Amino acid sequence: MMQIKPGMGLEFENYLKMELIPVFKKAGMKQLGAWKTKEFGVDDRYIFTWPIASLAEFDGPDPFEKALGIDGQVVLMSNIKRCVANARTFMLMERPDLGIAPKPDYAFKMGVMVTLSVAPGRTEEFEKNTKALVAVIGKTNAKAVLAGKTALGGNPNDYYMFIAFDSFADLGNFVPALAKVMAEAKLVPETGIVVHQELATYHMAPELSIQ
Numbered sequence: 001m002m003q004i005k006p007g008m009g010l011e012f013e014n015y016l017k018m019e020l021i022p023v024f025k026k027a028g029m030k031q032l033g034a035w036k037t038k039e040f041g042v043d044d045r046y047i048f049t050w051p052i053a054s055l056a057e058f059d060g061p062d063p064f065e066k067a068l069g070i071d072g073q074v075v076l077m078s079n080i081k082r083c084v085a086n087a088r089t090f091m092l093m094e095r096p097d098l099g100i101a102p103k104p105d106y107a108f109k110m111g112v113m114v115t116l117s118v119a120p121g122r123t124e125e126f127e128k129n130t131k132a133l134v135a136v137i138g139k140t141n142a143k144a145v146l147a148g149k150t151a152l153g154g155n156p157n158d159y160y161m162f163i164a165f166d167s168f169a170d171l172g173n174f175v176p177a178l179a180k181v182m183a184e185a186k187l188v189p190e191t192g193i194v195v196h197q198e199l200a201t202y203h204m205a206p207e208l209s210i211q
Helices: 009-026 055-059 063-083 123-137 168-185
Strands: 002-004 033-037 045-049 084-087 092-094 110-118 144-150 158-165 194-204
Touching: 009 063, 063 084, 110 123, 110 168, 123 144, 123 158, 123 168, 158 168
Parallel strands: none
Antiparallel strands: 002 045, 002 084, 033 045, 033 194, 092 144, 110 158, 110 194, 144 158
């Protein structure tokens, strides 16, 4: 998760496309997902995702050093740091039991990223309530729900849920539909369970990704 310095978003994206992605590919990276805040959320915030096959891969040399050598790595990292205000890398454990799988070959376009911090000792209650909520979301026009829980690199009680839509028009139709089905479902309140919640809209950036 990266926060780019004000006014440097375009420069960062150009540098990513022209320099970083070729280096990632040279280092052997097969998949990289890129997401960027759009309209609602902190400006110029990016999320980059890639699969981890095994933690053992972190015992090897740095991929930048492997692809460019030490001198090339120093130049590359200097240019990155010039654009980046702050960054955090963390491992997210997928939780398909708390989500809704997309249809086969569905292409993600945009959606709402929901970040939730759960009170210590309340994760079991939260997950039970979340499963009930996701069942309700499944009755709306949401295209999918991706869910995960922080493992390493952050608060282990933090959950991330991405509710996918094709457009903001879809999102606009989702709000009243969700309110209707939630009223019918009569879900249990989460008072004291969720201590912090944040919502932001992100769009998929295929031009910054490795498909």
